[in-house]
Amino acid sequence: MKRSRARVALFGVLAATLLAVVLPAQASAWVSYYNCVNKPSGHWCDGRANGSYDGLASWDYNEGWNPGAGAFGVCQRVWRPATGGLLGGSCSTNWTGYYFGNVQCNCYEANVKQTSGSPKNINGYADSQW
Amino acid sequence: MRKRNALIALPVVAVLGFGAVGAIAEDDDSNPPSEAGAMVTAVEPEAAEVASVLAEDRVAADAMPEEVAGDIGARADFGMNPGLSRRAIANTTSSVFVVPAREHVCVALTIGAGAGAICPPTDDLRSGRGGAGTAVLPTGDIAVFGVVPDGVDSVSVQTGESDARTVAVEDNAYYAVVAAGTPLRAVVHDGPDGPVELPIYDPLAD
Numbered sequence: 001m002k003r004s005r006a007r008v009a010l011f012g013v014l015a016a017t018l019l020a021v022v023l024p025a026q027a028s029a030w031v032s033y034y035n036c037v038n039k040p041s042g043h044w045c046d047g048r049a050n051g052s053y054d055g056l057a058s059w060d061y062n063e064g065w066n067p068g069a070g071a072f073g074v075c076q077r078v079w080r081p082a083t084g085g086l087l088g089g090s091c092s093t094n095w096t097g098y099y100f101g102n103v104q105c106n107c108y109e110a111n112v113k114q115t116s117g118s119p120k121n122i123n124g125y126a127d128s129q130w
Numbered sequence: 131m132r133k134r135n136a137l138i139a140l141p142v143v144a145v146l147g148f149g150a151v152g153a154i155a156e157d158d159d160s161n162p163p164s165e166a167g168a169m170v171t172a173v174e175p176e177a178a179e180v181a182s183v184l185a186e187d188r189v190a191a192d193a194m195p196e197e198v199a200g201d202i203g204a205r206a207d208f209g210m211n212p213g214l215s216r217r218a219i220a221n222t223t224s225s226v227f228v229v230p231a232r233e234h235v236c237v238a239l240t241i242g243a244g245a246g247a248i249c250p251p252t253d254d255l256r257s258g259r260g261g262a263g264t265a266v267l268p269t270g271d272i273a274v275f276g277v278v279p280d281g282v283d284s285v286s287v288q289t290g291e292s293d294a295r296t297v298a299v300e301d302n303a304y305y306a307v308v309a310a311g312t313p314l315r316a317v318v319h320d321g322p323d324g325p326v327e328l329p330i331y332d333p334l335a336d
Contacts, residue, residue, distance in 0.1 A: 033161075042335065042336075044336070060201070061201070061205065063162055063164060063207070065162060065163055065164075073329060073331040075331055075333050076333075077266075077333060086266060086334075088241065088244060088246070088265070088266060089265065089266045089333030089334065090246035090263060090264060090265040090266070090333055091263070091264045091265075091330070091331035091332070091333045092248040092261050092262065092263040092264070092331075093261040093262075093328070093329065094261070095163060095164065095248065095249060096246070096247075096248060096263065097164060097207055097246070097247045097248075097249075098244065098245070098246045098247070098265070099198060099201040099202055099205075099244050099245045099246075099247070100243075100244045101197055101198070101201065101242070101243035101244045102197070102243075115331050115335075123162070125161075125162045
């Protein structure tokens, strides 16, 4: 019986130790990749049409990029659908990134778009882990 | 004995499982191009040759706001190191910092507690084709900013159908504010190889 309890205790200690190492990083991080295929120019991509919809979160960072060849304009924005308010937006050629600081409200949507004038793939990445 | 080994192995396998998922995610083709490993530890010579502000001694005023530097350093996009930043343009609301990265030269515009950034490849910057960035300011107006190579003293920010405004370059960077709703066209300058036209885009346009 003593040996059995010792085994259970050993298991518990091991599990708790290992999960303590792993879980903080998992719990505090919310990461989203949204890849929009053949997206029309000027249309914001939120992953609903081509990609996984990232939903609302307290995005601290958002970036958009051209995943293919050539050069065209890419933009990103983080905004609050409930109010229409913009937390921040930026554009450049082929890549744009924005650091929003420590965002607290779990109420923002992250989008990207391309402005080439014709349908193109556009990728984005957002996270709330920093 | 087997049962004990299984009990001990279970959490180990679970943790290894987490690691495997992480590895798969990192190998995904959709990973951002900005994922370039650790931040650079020094200004690359090629970057300092193109943008001499990076060759100057770094002083206290070159430090980015602590919170922004922390966010940028945590991600290290393109290997960007905010600890090597140079403040090119000081402004009461937003400032422009040139930040060295790996084979890229980034320029970050502080906006409130955050910052927008662009990171042209050093080779593009050398020819003056480093691209121009735009960002929405808290006022709703649009900031136009970017980095240019040595020898470019001013840029022309072109808006509307034919409006053009000359903006002085300071320490390899430029910054201008355009009223919200103004059609944006391009930043134009005389680069090392001739005239350069860099398109600019409106982050507020739907």
